[in-house]
Amino acid sequence: MKDLNGVLWLQAVSSLLAASQLVVAQPQTNTQKANANRTLSVGYILFPGFEPLDVFGPLEMIFGMSYYYNMTLATIAETPGPIPARPPLHRMAPDMPPMDLSYMINPQVVATHSFETAPKLDILLVPGGTGNVALEQNNNTKVEDFVRARFPELEYLLSVCTGAITLAKSGVLEGRRATSNKAAWAQTQTHGKNVTWVPSARWVVDGKVWTSSGVAAGMDMAYAFLKELYGDHPLDTYMNNVEYAPHTDATWDPFSVVHNVPGANKTHSLLDCVGPVGYSE
Amino acid sequence: MKDLNGVLWLQAVSSLLAASQLVVAQPQTNTQKANANRTLSVGYILFPGFEPLDVFGPLEMIFGMSYYYNMTLATIAETPGPIPARPPLHRMAPDMPPMDLSYMINPQVVATHSFETAPKLDILLVPGGTGNVALEQNNNTKVEDFVRARFPELEYLLSVCTGAITLAKSGVLEGRRATSNKAAWAQTQTHGKNVTWVPSARWVVDGKVWTSSGVAAGMDMAYAFLKELYGDHPLDTYMNNVEYAPHTDATWDPFSVVHNVPGANKTHSLLDCVGPVGYSE
Numbered sequence: 326m327k328d329l330n331g332v333l334w335l336q337a338v339s340s341l342l343a344a345s346q347l348v349v350a351q352p353q354t355n356t357q358k359a360n361a362n363r364t365l366s367v368g369y370i371l372f373p374g375f376e377p378l379d380v381f382g383p384l385e386m387i388f389g390m391s392y393y394y395n396m397t398l399a400t401i402a403e404t405p406g407p408i409p410a411r412p413p414l415h416r417m418a419p420d421m422p423p424m425d426l427s428y429m430i431n432p433q434v435v436a437t438h439s440f441e442t443a444p445k446l447d448i449l450l451v452p453g454g455t456g457n458v459a460l461e462q463n464n465n466t467k468v469e470d471f472v473r474a475r476f477p478e479l480e481y482l483l484s485v486c487t488g489a490i491t492l493a494k495s496g497v498l499e500g501r502r503a504t505s506n507k508a509a510w511a512q513t514q515t516h517g518k519n520v521t522w523v524p525s526a527r528w529v530v531d532g533k534v535w536t537s538s539g540v541a542a543g544m545d546m547a548y549a550f551l552k553e554l555y556g557d558h559p560l561d562t563y564m565n566n567v568e569y570a571p572h573t574d575a576t577w578d579p580f581s582v583v584h585n586v587p588g589a590n591k592t593h594s595l596l597d598c599v600g601p602v603g604y605s606e
Numbered sequence: 607m608k609d610l611n612g613v614l615w616l617q618a619v620s621s622l623l624a625a626s627q628l629v630v631a632q633p634q635t636n637t638q639k640a641n642a643n644r645t646l647s648v649g650y651i652l653f654p655g656f657e658p659l660d661v662f663g664p665l666e667m668i669f670g671m672s673y674y675y676n677m678t679l680a681t682i683a684e685t686p687g688p689i690p691a692r693p694p695l696h697r698m699a700p701d702m703p704p705m706d707l708s709y710m711i712n713p714q715v716v717a718t719h720s721f722e723t724a725p726k727l728d729i730l731l732v733p734g735g736t737g738n739v740a741l742e743q744n745n746n747t748k749v750e751d752f753v754r755a756r757f758p759e760l761e762y763l764l765s766v767c768t769g770a771i772t773l774a775k776s777g778v779l780e781g782r783r784a785t786s787n788k789a790a791w792a793q794t795q796t797h798g799k800n801v802t803w804v805p806s807a808r809w810v811v812d813g814k815v816w817t818s819s820g821v822a823a824g825m826d827m828a829y830a831f832l833k834e835l836y837g838d839h840p841l842d843t844y845m846n847n848v849e850y851a852p853h854t855d856a857t858w859d860p861f862s863v864v865h866n867v868p869g870a871n872k873t874h875s876l877l878d879c880v881g882p883v884g885y886s887e
Contacts (some may be wrong), residue, residue: 342859367711372764376666376848377662377665377666377669378662378848381659381662381713382659384713385658385659385821387658387711388658388710388711388713389839389882391709391710391711395709398709398711398712398713400714407688410669416846426673428672428676429650429673430668430669430677430679431671432665432669432679432681432715433681433715433716433718434713434715435713435715435716437714455759467777501648506667506849507849508847508849518639528775536705538849538850539847540666540848540849541848541849541851565734565789565861565864565865566787566820566821567657567659567820568788568790568819568820568821568823568861569821569822570853570878572851579885580849580882583774583846583882583885584846591850594881594887595881595887596879596880596881596887597875597879597880597881598878598879598880599879599880600860600877600878601860601861601864601876604860604876605876606875606876
């Protein structure tokens with residue numbers, strides 16, 4: 326039930342009860358109103374060895390927003406059906422024996438579409454994960470081929486973690502700024518032509534391309550992205566229902582320091598003080 | 607490859623490079639060493655309308671730890687196969703028409719076992735989600751029946767969000783302290799006999815029962831839980847690889863204030879300052 330008036334009324338009541346704390350929401354822009362009144366076609370890529378939270382961090386929030394706004398979701402992989410999170414056989418370096426990770430647990434998520442059957446997309450999200458290494462070693466370029474083919478039709482392209490490497494391989498980062506998982510920074514740097522890799526950033530926005538740092542950073546990027554799409558409400562109500570206090574400062578990237586990324590900003594505090602969105606202390 | 611010595615060596619090198627910041631890890635206790643050297647059987651319950659991040663917040667971390675430690679995972683539902691996150695038809699109150707949420711997007715996760723075929727479990731996790739409301743309205747008690755039946759064999763039982771309501775209905779919270787999602791607090795209070803519901807807590811531990819607040823709080827509880835099971839390393843290395851800065855203060859619960867939970871602690875700061883685990887500023 327998309328009772329936005331009801332939600333806003335409840336928010337107003339809450340604000341009366343906590344008037345000293347609630348920050349007044351920004352009014353929706355015309356673009357945000359238009360987004361709220363149309364259906365957005367979202368695609369999420371999956372591949373064997375995807376990183377679970379790269380997918381379900383942002384996807385939880387998109388799922389939550391689909392209560393309020395019209396969306397469709399296609400989960401897209403080379404072959405539809407259950408896609409394993411367990412990384413396939415791969416080598417961590419050419420001269421090393423294959424890493425057999427078949428002992429790891431194996432959550433599986435359903436892909437509803439193949440690269441061939443995926444519908445027209447407005448928004449495409451690309452996760453990272455160790456599976457990327459296996460794809461590369463098997464000379465399997467289908468994920469980046471799909472990204473490259475769909476890029477012109479997309480309104481937004483987002484990557485989480487080493488999904489940025491896929492974007493780099495597809496060519497769409499040429500001439501753009503981007504970031505990636507800081508623990509895998511050296512691996513990231515070997516990919517992409519004419520990409521400005523930003524060493525300290527929780528996420529980077531360059532035109533329609535949003536790229537986040539590792540895994541959990543996808544959630545912070547997703548909050549900023551949904552805020553851009555739809556505005557503060559009911560997004561902030563939803564965030565406080567799921568009790569996530571997002572990092573809203575994209576320059577906060579202590580992991581670039583922890584992982585000794587060359588050029589990391591060592592003057593920024595390692596700490597970020599976060600709380601419920603829409604409330605000041 | 608479970609090269610713990612290699613991991614510790616890398617950590618030591620990192621500490622030399624950032625000696626002013628790295629906090630010395632606590633040595634493993636004998637119990638933690640024993641846990642590291644045995645196989646733990648983990649079960650995660652799924653039901654139609656489960657909350658995605660209730661599952662994949664903790665499950666990402668458990669997945670990550672399964673690289674280092676022997677574990678098995680059973681995802682358990684009434685019927686094995688794809689389980690939809692989209693909530694089934696339900697009423698938000700007895701006198702209201704059914705809420706048809708079939709327009710929401712529908713990520714699906716695979717259940718590998720039924721309640722009947724699930725193996726012996728050491729650890730069982732129970733998510734929340736709107737699906738709980740549908741189960742209750744359909745007089746379907748199979749989830750709490752399973753929890754009740756397996757409780758004696760478990761070493762640990764954990765719930766995320768309104769999964770605590772399932773635990774309450776199973777009877778295992780009798781005489782125990784517990785918490786739940788603060789946005790759904792009124793609904794929680796009507797369940798369970800002789801349960802001490804803690805109004806302000808990110809998570810609560812009572813014996814072998816761990817219960818967290820809403821959705822994202824599951825990740826903070828999971829970090830504390832895995833730390834108890836296995837100790838600081840390589841857990842902290844993993845947390846910094848997935849770039850999640852956990853909330854480690856279980857008394858930080860600003861959402862209990864935001865949602866006007868009776869008895870909430872209004873003196874605690876709404877903000878929590880978090881950073882990479884194992885590093886001080």
